[in-house]
Amino acid sequence: MANAYQSMSTAELDACIAQLESEAEAIRAKNLSLDMARGKPSVEQTDLSRPMLDLVSSDMCLVDEGAPADNYGVPDGLPSARRLAAELLGVDPANVIVNGSSSLNLMHDLVANAYTQGIAGCEPWCRQEEVKFLCPSPGYDRHFAVTQRFGITNVPIPMREDGPDMDEVERLVQGDASVKGIWCVPKYANPTGITYSDEVVRRFAALKPAAPDFRIFWDNAYVVHDLAEEGDELLNIFDALEEAGATNLVYEFSSTAKITFPSSGMAFVTASPDDMAAIRAAFALERVSPEKISQLAHVRFLHDAQGVRAHMAKHAAILRPRFALVQSKLEEGLGDLGIATWTNPRGGYFVSFDGPKGSAKAIVSLMSSLGVTLTGAGATWPYGNDPLDTNIRIAPTFPSLDDLGSALDVFVVAAKLVSARLARAER
Ligand SMILES: Cc1ncc(COP(=O)(O)O)c(C=O)c1O
Numbered sequence: 001m002a003n004a005y006q007s008m009s010t011a012e013l014d015a016c017i018a019q020l021e022s023e024a025e026a027i028r029a030k031n032l033s034l035d036m037a038r039g040k041p042s043v044e045q046t047d048l049s050r051p052m053l054d055l056v057s058s059d060m061c062l063v064d065e066g067a068p069a070d071n072y073g074v075p076d077g078l079p080s081a082r083r084l085a086a087e088l089l090g091v092d093p094a095n096v097i098v099n100g101s102s103s104l105n106l107m108h109d110l111v112a113n114a115y116t117q118g119i120a121g122c123e124p125w126c127r128q129e130e131v132k133f134l135c136p137s138p139g140y141d142r143h144f145a146v147t148q149r150f151g152i153t154n155v156p157i158p159m160r161e162d163g164p165d166m167d168e169v170e171r172l173v174q175g176d177a178s179v180k181g182i183w184c185v186p187k188y189a190n191p192t193g194i195t196y197s198d199e200v201v202r203r204f205a206a207l208k209p210a211a212p213d214f215r216i217f218w219d220n221a222y223v224v225h226d227l228a229e230e231g232d233e234l235l236n237i238f239d240a241l242e243e244a245g246a247t248n249l250v251y252e253f254s255s256t257a258k259i260t261f262p263s264s265g266m267a268f269v270t271a272s273p274d275d276m277a278a279i280r281a282a283f284a285l286e287r288v289s290p291e292k293i294s295q296l297a298h299v300r301f302l303h304d305a306q307g308v309r310a311h312m313a314k315h316a317a318i319l320r321p322r323f324a325l326v327q328s329k330l331e332e333g334l335g336d337l338g339i340a341t342w343t344n345p346r347g348g349y350f351v352s353f354d355g356p357k358g359s360a361k362a363i364v365s366l367m368s369s370l371g372v373t374l375t376g377a378g379a380t381w382p383y384g385n386d387p388l389d390t391n392i393r394i395a396p397t398f399p400s401l402d403d404l405g406s407a408l409d410v411f412v413v414a415a416k417l418v419s420a421r422l423a424r425a426e427r
Helices: 011-028 043-048 052-054 079-087 105-114 143-148 166-174 199-207 237-244 273-286 291-304 306-333 360-369 401-425
Strands: 034-036 096-098 132-137 153-160 180-183 214-221 250-255 267-271 352-354 372-374 389-392
Touching: 011 401, 034 401, 043 306, 052 291, 079 096, 079 250, 079 267, 079 291, 079 306, 079 352, 096 273, 105 143, 105 214, 105 250, 105 267, 105 273, 132 143, 132 166, 143 153, 143 180, 153 166, 166 180, 166 199, 199 237, 237 250, 291 306, 306 352, 306 401, 360 372, 360 389, 360 401, 372 389, 372 401
Parallel strands: 034 372, 132 153, 132 180, 180 214, 214 250
Antiparallel strands: 096 267, 250 267, 352 389
């Protein structure tokens, strides 16, 4: 169906472009410097966790259930930190390692370990002829960057409303032994915000990979990051594996990055007992033991899953108006034009926007010239190559409400101008 610009007469369209160009010039004259690029918590959000900093001090006991936080040892992490992580993911604490502050770092470690040492006694990936990773797209650019860095072939997989295209996933995983992994963000996916349906989770658990060293990298980064009071329910992948009688298939990751302080939180990984034994052995060579003083502060502050949920409700109260503003500005500015669609997520950190074919790079570049930084167009696809050049990731969490409103006003003008110019170029 033709959009509003395609339906205009050429004279009307030219007048409309001239009007939008003058609006853009007026914006340029303001010399704005706004950022809607990365999914970072706002200052109000990180302030919520400042009291945690008072819970570890020089006069306090630095022992957690007999485990010292102030010395080497306890390589899997403090007992109460492992329990907290296990409760959040719904798994057995015995199968959890809490290590470092970045889950992305743990994912990188496990790709590196598979690459140099191999998984489950198989040849290391570096000695195999070709190694492929499936990349549901749009997806998280930093995932794709990790596998790209190791020379692994990133294969885009279409994303649907209920998760990745599972027909395609099954066809490739079960039919091609060079497919060694898949990147998944199963809850409030980055950037579409969708949560995988129970059926999709069950189909993942029922995969019969052609490669014995295939693993699902299940990055549950947004496990407790609900915006709505009633969050999405994600079926527990380890329950689904048990139901399917499967094991040694999933590495699950998460962290407190967007619960407390990004880069100063705790990251965790869980997998089957066999896989955990291999992960433990790999980590043992990489570090003597993890950073446990931070873990101690976290468990004293958050206590348990209920404590985390209460804390996340405070985050949600800060974030809800920002996400609502994105919806209202886009709806008011673009709703009638038929040029774009966007997601309205119930949690997570992003809104995924799709403009007309061939528009995304032009919108991002025009936005940059008008003083607003967005995530690079194409970043949500392997190799930065969005085949239709439509997708833009909007990250509304970090700017103040005022700044976000101004950035979205600019976005509306940029999306309209680029779409109108595309319609003109088609004539
Ligand atoms: C899906 C996803 N995974 C991981 C991360 C990074 O987490 P961490 O800080 O624990 O490395 C992010 C950050 O935006 C993310 O969106």
